Amino acid sequence: MYRVPNYTQTVSMKLSEVLADIGIDERIVMKRRRTWLLNESIININYQLRVENNLTHILGSQSEGTTTIGIDSDIDKLICYKTLPVTQDWSDWIPGENNLLMIQDNSVSPGYCLLQVLRDDAPLPLDEPLDDESDQYFFKDRTGKILFQKFYSILYK
Structure with a gap:
């Protein structure tokens, strides 16, 4: 003790x-x-x-x-x-919405997760960015997954 x-x-x-x-x-x-x-x-x-x-x-x-x-x-x-539904399971996918799938694996520090962009017409991962303008919100990881990225950071003093 x-x-x-x-x-x-x-x-x-x-x-x-x-x-x-x-x-x-x-x-x-x-x-x-x-x-x-x-x-x-x-x-x-x-x-x-x-x-x-x-x-x-x-x-x-x-x-x-x-x-x-x-x-x-x-x-x-x-x-x-709250306008971007984040799901932990494929069964929670919402049709017609910009869904994000939470991914927690060994590449992510404890307490953090990756957010994979899903298609709005089928419960499948998005395989190409929507357009050139959307590149500021998404990036492709080394495995080809399109992930949501932090698109701005502001420090308040």
């Missing part, structure tokens, strides 16, 4: 003191968390008002309240585009 060393409480107290000295105490952490939750709510209400079927989650050290002034920490946003 694992036992916690006797000095753990002392180290924890000293760490709390140091964090409080640089501006990270429980009050500030909770204030930052509430601020970013409010920001997230405003973004999602804005989507609803514009009748966009999206959802944003703000993650990371900013929203957790665990960053300090001067670190220049970025803001991590996860935007869910």
